Amino acid sequence: MRWNRFWILGLGTLFTCTFFIQAKNNPVTRKQDKPIRTIIIDAGHGGEDPGAKGSYSTEKQVTLEVALKLGKILEENMPDVKVVYTRKTDRFDDPRKKAQIANDNKGELFVSIHCNSTGKIRKVTGYKTVYHRKGKRKIASKQPIYAYYPSNAKGTETYIWATSKNNAKMESLKQNSVIVLDANSEETKQLMDDTDPETFILLNTLRNAYFDQSLRLSTLIEDEFTRVGRISRGARQRNEKGIWVLSATAMPSVLVELGFISNPEEEDYLNSGSGQQELANCIYKAIKRYREELDRFTNNRNSSPATTRSNSRSNNNAAMLKPGKPAKNQPDPGDGYCVQLMITDKLYKPGASIFRKLPGDINRQPVVMNKKKMNKYMWGRFKTDQQASNALRKARKLGFKGAFVTNC
Structure with missing residues (x-):
């Protein structure tokens, strides 16, 4: 009888431990057919908060129009993606409410639309x-x-949260870990303890992946703006007021500055139907390219032989493509990466002194901006995003402050 009790106790303990490990490593998940199923579109300001003011218009009006146009394009061209708006009318919600809307709807991407001013x-x-x-x-x-x-002052900018806000982003992931990790069962919710080292490492990895994905999307957005002749002021990190909503959303997130409403010429463009449609199209094309990169990685990963793999959405996201970086044994996207140094009306010859500290080829591409002939200067052809990132840091250190990485 004593031995019977021992075996019953031993088997019961083994079963409990096995269940804990299995639940920890494999939270109950939704079926993931696509890496992006829900996109949150945030029209900046609204209601009692007009945002920046031009000579005859306000930021809240422009951002709402562009947000609605962007949402319509997404709904028509990506029917399998759910589009959620933080507002569809002239209504004010504070940033905490907007972040809550994004997190409650389990968004995989957050795009906040704003206008600049000086x-x-x-x-x-x-x-x-x-x-x-x-x-x-x-x-x-x-x-x-x-x-x-x-x-x-004129031009577009796209921001992601600064690395100094990493702790705030981590906190938002902790607070929404049940949503982020798809821990739907009560047992798994109890096991997802954010004080546990394993959970901390998992969330930290996820945050780093979100940072890379946000940076990639911001670069693609600015690239699309330059393709239609808009002046790009670059994709960058931002630490000051107005960026809180990016660190409070538990997903990849960007903030797009469409242009300077304080500039009369840009104000007219921002308030024109054609201008708003063009801006919305650019953001859509960037999202499409970003999603295709994630789809390619996901398809390649699903078709490769399985080793030890977790089924949780968190592991899918954490291991997901660092944007622009090909998976192992997968060709580099396109023809690699280039660093866009600047767009200027000045014509520099190959080997000009301004480029002498940049090894490799400098290519000039003629572009037209606001009916004016300009020159776009691109540096190099880099195979990996790490090489491109190193080159970008060097370019900015040498004085090309508005430089950013783009596909060649």
Whole structure:
């Protein structure tokens, strides 16, 4: 009898441990046919918050129009993707509410749409004579007369969260771990303890993958803008006010600045139907390219011989393509990567001194921007995204501050 009790206890313990390990490594998941099934579109500002102001329009109006146009394009061309809007009317929600909408809907991608703005330029237009008394004497002095003019700043920018916000992004993944990891069963929810080292490592890996994916998408968006003649100010990290919503969403996320509403020329473009449609098309094409890269990686991964593999969505995402980086034994996408150094009206000859510290070929591509002939300068042809990233850092260090990586 004593031995019977021992075996029953031993087998029961073994079963419990086995269940724990299995549940830890294999949370209950939804069937994943595509790496992107839900896209969250955020029209910046709204309601009582107008955002940046132009001479006759506001940021909230432009962002809503572009967001709705982008959503319509996605719904028509990606019927298998669910599109969720943080707002479809002139309504105000604080960033916490927007992040909650994104997380509750289990988004795989978050795109926030905004307009840029800068202060007016002050110029001296003349002088006036001002008299003041010093004792019994009147003393004359010249004082400048100022006039204020709209800034001529222009161009698009796409931001991701800065690495200094990694802790905030990690916190959002912890708070939404049940959603992120698809831990649907009560047993698995109890086992997903965010204080456990294994869970921490898993979430940390996932955060790093999201960072790489966000950076890749931001680069693709800026690349599409330049293809239609828009001036790109680059894809970059951002740490200041207004970026909170990116670190609070538990998914890859980008913030797109469509242009400067404070610039009269760009304000007209941002408020035109054709301009809004063009911007929405550019963002859609970038999302399409980004999704195709993830699809190629997923298909290649599913067709390869299985080794020890977790079925959780978290492991799929964590191992997912670092955007632009081909899977092992898979050819590089396109013809590799180039670094776009700048777009300027200046014509530089091959071997010009401005490029002398950049090894390799510098290619010039003529482009037209706002009916003006410009020159786009591209550096190199890099096989991997790591090589391209190293080259990008070097280019920016040498003074090409607006440089970014793009497909050749």
